[in-house]
Amino acid sequence: MTEQHGVVSIGIAGSLGPEAGAAVAEAAERAGFRGLWVNDTPGSDSLAVLAAAAASTEHLVLATGVIPVDRRPAAEIVAAVQRLGLPEDRLILGIGAGSTRVGALDLVGEQVRQLTAETGARVLVGALGPKMRALAAEHADGALLSWLTPARAAEQARQLRDAAPQGAGHVALYARTAVDPRAIARRDEEARRYATYPAYAANFARLGMDPLATVLPAPDEDLAAGVAAYTQSVDELVLRVITASDTLDEHLEFIEAARRALDAS
Secondary structure, eight states, rough: OOOSSEEEEEEEGGOHHHHHHHHHHHHHHHHTOOOEEEOOOTOHHHHHHHHHHHHTTTSEEEEEEEEETTTTTTTHHHHHHHTTTOOGGGEEEEEEETOOTTTTTHHHHHHHHHHHOOOOOOOEEEOOOOHHHHHHHHHHEEEEEEEEOOOHHHHHHHHHHHHHHGGOOOEEEEEEEOOSSSHHHHHHHHHHHHHTSHHHHHHHHHHHHHHHHSSSSSOOOOOOHHHHHHHHOOOOEEEEEEESSOHHHHHHHHHHHHHHHHHTH
16 A cells, blocks of 8 residues: 555444454455554444454554543553453554543543553544643643544644654544445534534634535545545544445445555555
């Protein structure tokens, strides 16, 4: 796979489950993607999915995007990492504040410190606003961004690197992506739904962004061009898979279609 600047990874929902997650991970590694990011969706276990993915791969980076620490604190995460035997040299623990509003910075900062002290994994913070991004830059190994245009992603990546010690912070970005025309309506519906959530609505308004300008591929643009626009500024672009009906076959078809598109660029 051709790389522009940053690397490209695949992102899935934890609800896909361990068996399917292992198959997706194997296909992603074979196709040349850097990592597999798994959302810790309600009722699912991203770490269990990553344990299955670890068993089916050799070098794929394994990441959570993100675990909300208001419902799954650091002590529980550490215990699960140890119980599941996750390879910590390949592991990124992406965490976020979840639904916490009062004291979110203190909560996330405390959890970052514990995870850093008790695991060998890298710790990234899901950061929407400037204060959480500053925390990620100063105290974690980097940040996971989402719902940004390429221009806004470049701006926030620069700010994070400027604030990180020796500019060493890792900047990853989620972009909702549909390669199947049948999945575009579902991708766009998800973007519109996020725009109704107060924190995201405020962020879109503050940055002057249309949520539909943050998805891939953009209208009248191929996937490779959209990927290149992001990877010029972020260290890792996560193609968050959106399919028509969330089947394993659709996920495998997504990986193959994305591989072909990027190889051809």
